[in-house]
Amino acid sequence: MIVEQIWTGNAYRNFNYLVACGETGEALAIDPLDFRKCLELAEQRGWTITQVLNTHEHGDHTGGNKAIIEATGATLIAHRDAGGRIPHVDRGVGAGDIIKVGKTVELECLDTPGHTMCHICLLSHTDQPALFSGDTLFNAGAGNCHNGGHPEELYETFRHQLDRLGEDTLLYPGHDYLVNNLAFTLDREPDNEVAREMLETYRDQDPDAALVTSLAQEHDINTFFRLQSPSVMARLAEEFPEIGDNPDPKTVFLKLRELRNTW
Ligand SMILES: [Zn+2]
Ligand SMILES: [Zn+2]
Numbered sequence: 001m002i003v004e005q006i007w008t009g010n011a012y013r014n015f016n017y018l019v020a021c022g023e024t025g026e027a028l029a030i031d032p033l034d035f036r037k038c039l040e041l042a043e044q045r046g047w048t049i050t051q052v053l054n055t056h057e058h059g060d061h062t063g064g065n066k067a068i069i070e071a072t073g074a075t076l077i078a079h080r081d082a083g084g085r086i087p088h089v090d091r092g093v094g095a096g097d098i099i100k101v102g103k104t105v106e107l108e109c110l111d112t113p114g115h116t117m118c119h120i121c122l123l124s125h126t127d128q129p130a131l132f133s134g135d136t137l138f139n140a141g142a143g144n145c146h147n148g149g150h151p152e153e154l155y156e157t158f159r160h161q162l163d164r165l166g167e168d169t170l171l172y173p174g175h176d177y178l179v180n181n182l183a184f185t186l187d188r189e190p191d192n193e194v195a196r197e198m199l200e201t202y203r204d205q206d207p208d209a210a211l212v213t214s215l216a217q218e219h220d221i222n223t224f225f226r227l228q229s230p231s232v233m234a235r236l237a238e239e240f241p242e243i244g245d246n247p248d249p250k251t252v253f254l255k256l257r258e259l260r261n262t263w
Helices: 035-045 065-072 151-160 178-188 193-202 215-221 230-239 249-262
Strands: 002-007 015-020 026-030 048-053 075-079 091-093 098-101 105-111 120-124 130-134 170-173
Touching (some): 015 170, 151 249, 178 230, 230 249
Parallel strands (some): 026 048, 075 091, 130 170
Antiparallel strands (some): 002 015, 120 130
16 A cells, blocks of 8 residues: 655645555545645556545535546545535445455545544555544544534544554544644643654644654544543643543543634
8 A cells, every 4th residue: 555645735734645556556535635736646656546535525625526536537435424515426435344446455434423424534454554534533633523523423433433443553634733733732731741842843844744643652642532641631620620630531522622622
């Protein structure tokens, strides 16, 4: 499996992806908003884009569909319930469905509601797994729930799906929010030295060659994975005394999500 992360350079800071089979040169384009960059890169590499996947229905993920499909004839894949919101879906997928790319790549669909209720993450079946997480999980952060999502569903997705992924899983999110999210982590957990060092190192990183974290690193720096951290809980209780000294993980998650909305 060959992965190309494509920085769009837009105000929303989107990442697009090409995932290719090294044997056949067939490629899957994930959320190819910047269709020109995706098409150019595929051409440079000698790849053929045969499939497009939208992780969810938001315009900054679907906006390149028409142009890329006109140029390549690729089939369009999305959550099976997204059909009303994404035009011209050829294949609707749900939990456990497999997307094959060429001969060598298999990607498993995870049904991950929360950011929206029709959100798919892809988990590669490779020696070193990779997660294409759309707007569900970001470097050091979690998706918002303003536009068609629900925080409680997002918590359930973290608890029952993301928490179970292997530590060596590489994270390929839909946006570059690393620096802002690390600042939020440090606001919530000022003694998090791993996050502090990462922020210093990557504050001015080139998004064209962005840091790719593993889930092991995310467990250290992502507040939404650190629900039982004593300092996260103590800081939160300062703001929300009603949660008490020993809040359950769901309460912590929901309060963090609420704070991040206005932070
Ligand atoms: Zn979104
Ligand atoms: Zn987005």
